[in-house]
Amino acid sequence: MRALTVHRGKVVPMDRANVDTDQIIPKQFLKRVERSGFGQFLFYDWRFDEDGVERPDFVLNKPAFRNASILVAGPNFGCGSSREHAPWALQDWGLKALIAPSFADIFYNNCLKNGLLPITVPEDIVHRILIESQDEAGLELTVNVKTRSVIFNDGTEVAFPLDTYSQESLLQGLDEIGRTLRAEAEIMRFEGQEVNRINTRS
Amino acid sequence: MAPRTLYQKIWEEHGVTPIDDQRQLLYIDLHLIHEVTSPQAFEGLRLNHRTVRRPDRSFAVMDHNVPTGDRTMPIDDPVARRQIELLEENCHAFGIPLLNLHHPEQGIVHIVGPEQGLTQPGMTVVCGDSHTSTHGAFGTLAFGIGTSEVEHVLATQCLVQAESKTMEVKFIGPRPLGITPKDMIMALIGQIGIAGATGHVIEYTGDAVSDLTMEERMTLCNMSIEAGARAGMVSPDMTTVNYLRGRRFAPEGPDFDRAAMGWLAYATDSGAVFDRTVVVDLTQMAPMVTWGTNPGMVTSIDGRVPDPASATDPAQRQAWQLALDYMGLTPGTAIQDIPIDRVFIGSCTNGRLEDLIRAARLVRERRVAPTVRAMVVPGSGLVKREAELLGLDRVFLDAGFEWREPGCSMCLGMNEDVLEPGERSASTSNRNFEGRQGRGGRTHLVSPEMAAAAALYGHFVDTRPLLHEEESV
Ligand code: SF4
Numbered sequence: 033m034r035a036l037t038v039h040r041g042k043v044v045p046m047d048r049a050n051v052d053t054d055q056i057i058p059k060q061f062l063k064r065v066e067r068s069g070f071g072q073f074l075f076y077d078w079r080f081d082e083d084g085v086e087r088p089d090f091v092l093n094k095p096a097f098r099n100a101s102i103l104v105a106g107p108n109f110g111c112g113s114s115r116e117h118a119p120w121a122l123q124d125w126g127l128k129a130l131i132a133p134s135f136a137d138i139f140y141n142n143c144l145k146n147g148l149l150p151i152t153v154p155e156d157i158v159h160r161i162l163i164e165s166q167d168e169a170g171l172e173l174t175v176n177v178k179t180r181s182v183i184f185n186d187g188t189e190v191a192f193p194l195d196t197y198s199q200e201s202l203l204q205g206l207d208e209i210g211r212t213l214r215a216e217a218e219i220m221r222f223e224g225q226e227v228n229r230i231n232t233r234s
Numbered sequence: 235m236a237p238r239t240l241y242q243k244i245w246e247e248h249g250v251t252p253i254d255d256q257r258q259l260l261y262i263d264l265h266l267i268h269e270v271t272s273p274q275a276f277e278g279l280r281l282n283h284r285t286v287r288r289p290d291r292s293f294a295v296m297d298h299n300v301p302t303g304d305r306t307m308p309i310d311d312p313v314a315r316r317q318i319e320l321l322e323e324n325c326h327a328f329g330i331p332l333l334n335l336h337h338p339e340q341g342i343v344h345i346v347g348p349e350q351g352l353t354q355p356g357m358t359v360v361c362g363d364s365h366t367s368t369h370g371a372f373g374t375l376a377f378g379i380g381t382s383e384v385e386h387v388l389a390t391q392c393l394v395q396a397e398s399k400t401m402e403v404k405f406i407g408p409r410p411l412g413i414t415p416k417d418m419i420m421a422l423i424g425q426i427g428i429a430g431a432t433g434h435v436i437e438y439t440g441d442a443v444s445d446l447t448m449e450e451r452m453t454l455c456n457m458s459i460e461a462g463a464r465a466g467m468v469s470p471d472m473t474t475v476n477y478l479r480g481r482r483f484a485p486e487g488p489d490f491d492r493a494a495m496g497w498l499a500y501a502t503d504s505g506a507v508f509d510r511t512v513v514v515d516l517t518q519m520a521p522m523v524t525w526g527t528n529p530g531m532v533t534s535i536d537g538r539v540p541d542p543a544s545a546t547d548p549a550q551r552q553a554w555q556l557a558l559d560y561m562g563l564t565p566g567t568a569i570q571d572i573p574i575d576r577v578f579i580g581s582c583t584n585g586r587l588e589d590l591i592r593a594a595r596l597v598r599e600r601r602v603a604p605t606v607r608a609m610v611v612p613g614s615g616l617v618k619r620e621a622e623l624l625g626l627d628r629v630f631l632d633a634g635f636e637w638r639e640p641g642c643s644m645c646l647g648m649n650e651d652v653l654e655p656g657e658r659s660a661s662t663s664n665r666n667f668e669g670r671q672g673r674g675g676r677t678h679l680v681s682p683e684m685a686a687a688a689a690l691y692g693h694f695v696d697t698r699p700l701l702h703e704e705e706s707v
Contacts, residue, residue, distance in 0.1 A: 063317055108429040
């Protein structure tokens, strides 16, 4: 996984609640067998019309936001399907962090596994970011994994929750499978004690 | 020992080692695999020179993008074909059992696992698919994971997990005629919202739940994820035990009885405490229909499409307006006046034998409306075969339904079964998100009975009078 410590970037606002993973990456693009190259299909049905032509009014298509790296959205972002193609697409498009009042569980986990930082902050802070980022000048924010906080230009610092396990993984770009394999002795012990319930090869 | 919930028992029993004060390394008993969320995981293993730790705890099927028409023909879509071939290669390379496209018992992963007897009480079950919650019907802790976690389980048979909060959903009152577990779960989602159970594992309780068959409990648990829950579960009882007896992977003879005693002990102890309890009253419940673009936008068959002007807050007003625009609906329209073009009976929510039996009961000796194209897609090869033994294929075909080969099909439209832009479906699946069944397609979620009735009339109808008629014959 890619390490992430501090990131400063432009914010793109998506003022919608319950953005589901079927919208983030429609199913017709799930057939690829690689992890890369999904950015071109991000929000496909919202970004492009039936003829594959960009819809100019869709926020990601606006020139001001094309180089944004932080997305801010309404509550319950990433609900629905467990497809990890959703964080892959967001990341491949250029996003480093997502800010919302809440995320769906599986999606939240999937982001962390890929070094895409999901930031949960209170509704009023999201509201402020949504408004300020729509402003013509745009909004840049700093997100800091070490201090677990979002920093505004006026110096306001807002804390967000991030468990220490994921924080360590992010800061050091750790391979979580490698981390788990260090517990080999414990896994072996567990496997030695358990009642061997099932054998799919029997 | 203090009384514990089913969830707590499984959680404690499967702890390999603590990670921090909330997290532990959780051992996974059964890992189910399908073609869409696994290729990158196997590739990751290879890149890191790792292997599959427990192929004997893994089981794979092909379901998401398989064709449901003639299987002797090659798959048209080269990208889908590649995924299917890759799964075959990966399972072969790592020694993982697979029901491939041509296996007579191939089907949707969440239908195949239980019917093969792979899913057993007290287990931890994961799959790279959010509807893994279905398996919770057996008193298992079963949840969906992403591809990175699929790779993690392949390599270690474990996952780093935080303990969830628990939520009891208690259904009270007798279940009226025409109310199915699909209506029960949609009513719950309508009541608590699509993020209402985020961070929680739900346990469904109450007499109305104990009275459900295993297949009905699976429908209930299946859509837990649509309420935002991590998992949904039902405490194991004799219904669970009886379902498992004689299944391919269930223990046999005296081993079975010994196992059954162990299974029953997982049930939530009386006096165990949940973090939250929600009560849903069945007494007045009517068949449910979604009108919008998420499963929480739901009303009953005697309801109407809501008016955004009457929404309580601006965010809700905006969401309703966007949904109505997408769905092409006018506020105030009676649900029964909404005409439909397509009907889909199938999916891991409602593609089991009892679902088909109940739908067929209404279809018998009637005809699909001339304006409707209707299809039945059994959830697995076993379901299909059993349905055919009962003659259900004839009932559906004679009425004008298509009778197809098993798979996910129009639930997510990764194969050729899709809605055209603007087409409106009555679907027994679980998601009505924009474009879910095809770009521009408009999905209304309903029970199998409601879908069958809608096919016959060309619009939504109340199944209760029809079922009363049936009962009195
Ligand atoms: S039937 Fe639908 S919800 Fe179920 S596993 Fe298949 S695609 Fe997912």
